[in-house]
Amino acid sequence: MNHTHQIAIDKVRNSKLDSTDFENLTFGKTFTDHMLECTWKDGSWSTVEIKPYGPIMVEPSCKVFHYGQAIFEGMKAFKDENDDVFLFRPEDNWIRFNASAKRLAMPEVPEDVFMDGLKELVNLDRDWVRHGDGLSLYLRPFMIASENGVAAAPATEYKFMIVMSPARSYYRGDVRVVIATEYSRAADGGIGYAKAAGNYAASFYPNSLAIQEGYQQIIWTDAATHEYLEEAGTMNIFVRIGDKLLTAPHNDRILNGVTRRSIIQIAKDMGIDVEERRVSINEINEAAKNGELKELFGSGTAAVVVPIKGYKHHDYTFELPELENSYSNQFKKALVDIQYNRAPDQHGWRVKI
Template identity: 75%
Template sequence: MTSTHDIVVDQVQESRVGTTNFDNLIFGKTFTDHMLECTWRDGKWETAHIKPYGPIMVEPSSKVFHYGQAIFEGMKAFKDAQGNVHLFRPEDNWIRFNESAKRLAMPTVPEEIFMDGLKKLVDLDREWVRQGDGVSLYLRPFMIASENGVAAAPSTEYKFMIVMSPARAYYRGDVRVIIASQFSRAADGGVGYAKAAGNYAASFYPNNLALEEGYQQIIWTDAATHEYLEEAGTMNIFVRIGDKLLTSPHNDRILNGVTRRSVIQLAKDHNIDVEERRVSVKEMNEAAANGELKEIFGTGTAAVIVPVLGYKHEDFVHDLPAVDDSYATLFKQKLSDIHYNRVNDEHEWLVKI
């Protein structure tokens, strides 16, 4: 057992990397040799530990199970052709993680625990980061309320952890969506902008209904009127009408996605007219009817860029046309080139491990 920068490291004696089938991965089911754990107790963070991946001990009365104080982030590490490992915009995830923590009355995580712990953990398990387009190491920092007791109040103890999973492409089949006209993902003044675990749990039932109709995801609309687009499943949503790219503005209902912000910047870099504004379902349906709706695509860390092939809104069903100058294809390629360090990183988004 060793200690580096106040991070205690307990390394496995033998890695499982050599017995892992990287060609047959199910997203989020295989994990690397190590994980990070750090406890907040008595008003302060204790020493962070990197230890072999495995079960953790919590009591059945832990408040996470009863009051849902749980947040997480999704990040990735990539390996370039030279064998170097990079993180993509990790500081943005750390900042957003702490914004989520504040909203759920949880303690913020200092940079030296989140960032230094993340870098040390990725470096220790760097052999789990494989080369190749679409191949990455998915990183899952999360925090849960671990105090025992069922009184309805914020926990006085928390566990911050990071686990890591080798990953390939998230979506491999066609994606068609239903536009929500009944269920909502988030409401004004709520926790939609936070990566709160409950946001995702609440989406499972309506998404199951969509699957029963043959659709893979839902485009969420505003809770008040169901007239405006907000997010696409677990992703941010972009709509291309003519040559203009539109995306819903960040607010307290919509997650401020790192991939979303990256796509907006890439659009500006390529002189594509991009607007952050409310997009109504009516506007999109009218554009579809008159042939002006060119593309819909989702953006997110796990999936990166996911083109939507068609959608249903109440009785209106529309298939998207194939376009030669696809923005989704352009941005996916540009992001891939940055992820794998094949082009100049002019925005300094990569952090080398």
């Protein structure tokens, strides 16, 4: 690989590969042999370092702990039957990463640091990418404010890092959701569209209440009225009413999901009518009552496509019908076939390592 930014590589002496139980992985708990680290200081980026995965040293006054300047991305690498490894739309993640950085007053990461570093890291640990449906290597680029000091101001030093985790299916079992009527994920003018760590921290308590009720996730609604659909937990959300596919439009409250955009394109390729517009909860409830609500499903990098079996809104509950040839199953198959290099990639989404 040719790089415009210097990459220093320190390989592990003993790999953890042979001692890793790939049949019993807990999502995000097992990490590969190497990680990437690059520091921004005095207005410039240091040498990209790829080194053995391990702890990093920070002081208690590290600004990320006090003012929450932390962003991340979620990506995956896939392996086909020829042992070739592919990324899926990585440039979209880099662009979104920098949009998040800008919103949190953090430095943008140059393309060569992000993309070349990522490719070199994945290539070094390519044996951690396994064959088979549902198997992948989850990639977590992130950046934190690493300057010491508790003055309330943007940091002057940041760490950009990438860690990688072998993954199996994210959700197992049926998924039922509660539609939010009290708590909110994001508000107009906020950071809902950014992959900011704090967005997820703020969702944990409401989600724990949903779990106590026997549900797995929350469908978020708009903060002003709680009348319109926004996201589902850590995923974008789609609704099928009749044969029409609906999803909330991208705005400053809703994450511009890479998987979401891919599904919209795949649906259009299939000739399915897709509308990106505001979808009211009343519209969903009315469709449920008159038999027109066919599907609810979430989409995201980790989960890919997750059918929602049922939902609760105030005191109203509804179980989705069992469909033989659901949109969600069609989209998931089409998407993973592209990711695993089993189908033509007419949109140029695959990037070979």
